[in-house]
Amino acid sequence: MLCITAGPVSAQQAPLPAGAQACKFHAFIVDGEGKTNVRSAPSARAAVVGTLPAASKRLQSPNEGAQVDVIATRDGFFLIENANVDDIETADEKRKLGKWHRGRGWVHGSRLDFHIQSGDGLRDTPSAEARVSVPFPGGDGEPGIHVAVIHACRGKNVDVTINALEGKPLGRGWIVPGAASGSSPPITICSAQLTTCS
Numbered sequence: 763m764l765c766i767t768a769g770p771v772s773a774q775q776a777p778l779p780a781g782a783q784a785c786k787f788h789a790f791i792v793d794g795e796g797k798t799n800v801r802s803a804p805s806a807r808a809a810v811v812g813t814l815p816a817a818s819k820r821l822q823s824p825n826e827g828a829q830v831d832v833i834a835t836r837d838g839f840f841l842i843e844n845a846n847v848d849d850i851e852t853a854d855e856k857r858k859l860g861k862w863h864r865g866r867g868w869v870h871g872s873r874l875d876f877h878i879q880s881g882d883g884l885r886d887t888p889s890a891e892a893r894v895s896v897p898f899p900g901g902d903g904e905p906g907i908h909v910a911v912i913h914a915c916r917g918k919n920v921d922v923t924i925n926a927l928e929g930k931p932l933g934r935g936w937i938v939p940g941a942a943s944g945s946s947p948p949i950t951i952c953s954a955q956l957t958t959c960s
Contacts, residue, residue, distance in 0.1 A: 776866070779803075782834035782841060785915035787951075789874040791816040791827035791845075800867035804839030812863025814845055816873065828862065832874065835915050839868045871912040878907045878924070881949030882942065884935025888919035894943060896933035899926065907932075920951070 778784055782804075791798050793816035801808040817827035829848060834841040843866045878898070885892035898907055907924050913934070914921040923934040942948040 778834045778841070779836070782836045783914065783916055784834050785832060785917055785920075787832050787876070787915060787918060787920055788829065789832055789840075789842075789876045789912070790829050791869070791873055792875045793817075793827075793873055797862075798869060798873045800842070800863045800869055801839070802867065804836040804841075804868045806870070808868065811865075811867050812861075814862050814869075815847060817875070827875075830869075830874075832915065835871075838871050838913065840871055840874060840912070840915070841866060841868055842874075843867075871914075874912045875909055877952045878909065878937065879950045879952045880947040881937075882944070882946035884922070884924065884933065885938050885941060886935055888916045888921070888936045888938060890938050890941040892936070892938070892941075896924065896935045899932075 791814045796816055797813045798816045799810045800812045800814055802811050803809075814828040814830070815826075826847075828845045830842040830846075831844040832840045832842055845862065845864055847862070881898060883894035883898045884896035886895035908927050909922050910925045910931070911923045912920060913923065918939050920937045921934070922937055924932045926932055937951055938949060939951060940948045
């Protein structure tokens, strides 16, 4: 797992494409095929500009996916950059990956994942003051929560659908990092695949 954090976008970075909503979080790549396509535009019909190694959507997957910075969203796709394979442990495993995409590109939200590490639930709007619309079982995030789909993002906030670990749908709402209510710990999310985030 890598820790999901928010940060400023460097002024030296290339501008975002027209119509894209800026955001900032970290995630890892998931796909049942072991790799996923990176596209030139936010469309399933856009040209493939490269591929990235992917973890399986199944829990406790034997392989780890590339870690990426997500910087924008549009039409259910996410603009990613700075891919790395730091969670893939051995040099031999990394050599077997061959060439993989290192620049910017678009991937669908169903190909991204991270872990909810703590918190009380999803909000109905991307605001720390918003009400909790989808409570987490037990009120403390993991264990018991799995991100099923990442739909959109705005700033450091992420619009997701979550399931219980056994697959039961729990609902859709906004993850608002740092939000808390009552005695619950603040919401934290983590995209490291092999350890918890500190």
